[in-house]
Amino acid sequence: MNFVAILIGGLLINNYVFSRFLGLCPFVGLSRKLETATGMSMAVVFVMTVASAVSWLMQRLILDPLGLGYLQTITFILVIASLVQLVEMVVQKLSPTLYQALGIYLPLITTNCAVLGVAILNIQSNFTFAESVFNGFASALGWSLAILLFAGIRERLELADVPEAMKGFPTALVGTGLMSLAFFGFQGLFKDLFIR
Amino acid sequence: MNRLWNDLTAGIVKENPVFRLVLGLCPTLAVTTALMNGFWMGMASTFVLTMSNIIVSLLRKVIPEKIRIPAYIVVIATFVTIVQMAMHAFLPDMYNILGIFVPLIVVNCIILARAESFAGKNPVLNAAADGIGMGLGYTIAVMLIGGIRELIGTANLVFFGKALFGAGLPFPPAVIMILPPGAFFTLGVLLAILNAMHQRSKSASSTVQ
Numbered sequence: 468m469n470f471v472a473i474l475i476g477g478l479l480i481n482n483y484v485f486s487r488f489l490g491l492c493p494f495v496g497l498s499r500k501l502e503t504a505t506g507m508s509m510a511v512v513f514v515m516t517v518a519s520a521v522s523w524l525m526q527r528l529i530l531d532p533l534g535l536g537y538l539q540t541i542t543f544i545l546v547i548a549s550l551v552q553l554v555e556m557v558v559q560k561l562s563p564t565l566y567q568a569l570g571i572y573l574p575l576i577t578t579n580c581a582v583l584g585v586a587i588l589n590i591q592s593n594f595t596f597a598e599s600v601f602n603g604f605a606s607a608l609g610w611s612l613a614i615l616l617f618a619g620i621r622e623r624l625e626l627a628d629v630p631e632a633m634k635g636f637p638t639a640l641v642g643t644g645l646m647s648l649a650f651f652g653f654q655g656l657f658k659d660l661f662i663r
Numbered sequence: 664m665n666r667l668w669n670d671l672t673a674g675i676v677k678e679n680p681v682f683r684l685v686l687g688l689c690p691t692l693a694v695t696t697a698l699m700n701g702f703w704m705g706m707a708s709t710f711v712l713t714m715s716n717i718i719v720s721l722l723r724k725v726i727p728e729k730i731r732i733p734a735y736i737v738v739i740a741t742f743v744t745i746v747q748m749a750m751h752a753f754l755p756d757m758y759n760i761l762g763i764f765v766p767l768i769v770v771n772c773i774i775l776a777r778a779e780s781f782a783g784k785n786p787v788l789n790a791a792a793d794g795i796g797m798g799l800g801y802t803i804a805v806m807l808i809g810g811i812r813e814l815i816g817t818a819n820l821v822f823f824g825k826a827l828f829g830a831g832l833p834f835p836p837a838v839i840m841i842l843p844p845g846a847f848f849t850l851g852v853l854l855a856i857l858n859a860m861h862q863r864s865k866s867a868s869s870t871v872q
Contacts, residue, residue, distance in 0.1 A: 485843060545740075549733075587767075637855035643851075644845070644846075647844040
């Protein structure tokens with residue numbers, strides 16, 4: 468039951484882009500084409516799931532027993548940065564095709580606040596290990612859903628006749644606002660399953 | 664001296680991190696539900712930006728080229744932790760409102776971008792001036808967005824615990840402005856207005872020539 472709530476929360480209710488405002492830089496930057504959006508989504512799903520697992524283990528097995536909670540921010544960002552490096556190297560060795568697809572997106576993920584955000588939120592929500600990993604996966608799926616939907620819209624907007632001053636970022640932001648408004652409709656869904 | 668002044672003022676208007684460079688979108692949109700939230704977020708970021716610029720600039724000859732990014736991240740994360748603890752102790756209410764976005768200052772692209780593109784290559788005083796300037800530019804931007812959203816969304820403005828318009832302005836508050844969609848609309852429209860102004864001044868100066 469809890470997992471269903473986490474999944475729906477991550478996908479629709481607390482969507483990372485539309486209601487939590489996490490991972491916006493790559494969202495706006497890489498949503499011009501459906502192709503780049505797909506590549507980035509795959510990389511994000513992968514890294515966020517692994518980062519959730521590793522950061523949870525770091526917090527519960529190292530920081531908590533030693534009373535080093537105040538080092539959380541430093542530890543998590545270093546873990547994520549080195550994790551991204553590691554993932555990049557492993558993927559390059561094991562699957563050159565996947566590396567071709569994800570290659571340029573992986574380094575960009577370090578500064579994607581969605582990854583650090585999910586790591587901290589997992590700890591704040593007192594999730595168990597399985598819940599954390601699943602939450603990372605579900606939130607990343609939500610982020611991917613957002614960027615894929617938006618890339619589709621943006622490809623069409625390219626051809627639209629937009630006023631000169633609205634071209635680029637302004638259109639992207641107002642468009643995201645409209646989508647966020649649509650996603651806002653999910654807020655009432657599953658009142659008692661609502662995860663904070 | 665002149666150069667220092669230029670470094671200081673560049674971030675405020677000409678290279679404003681939010682309006683010109685469009686960096687650090689997440690905290691800009693997430694915490695700007697009110698003027699004061701914007702103010703404290705701006706102050707916290709200014710402190711981190713200035714201090715990390717100073718330290719990075721001091722260490723620029725010591726840090727090996729290859730590991731500079733992780734080194735910068737550790738410096739930034741240290742100051743973010745300081746801000747986090749100070750806010751938790753002295754401004755607990757604001758700490759709760761800003762929530763996860765205080766630790767997330769670490770991944771604010773503005774700070775890493777300044778460390779990488781400016782502080783790592785310039786002397787300490789210039790780096791400090793750049794940090795303060797960029798920080799102020801950021802603070803002004805988030806306060807502007809926060810102010811607009813609060814004004815339209817609640818028909819009032821609260822500044823240091825005081826309501827500026829007493830019982831509120833005589834129009835029904837548009838609650839949507841303080842909800843997530845309002846953040847996107849506000850920044851989008853602001854950017855469009857700035858673009859339009861920029862284009863007008865550019866075409867005006869080109870006709871003069």
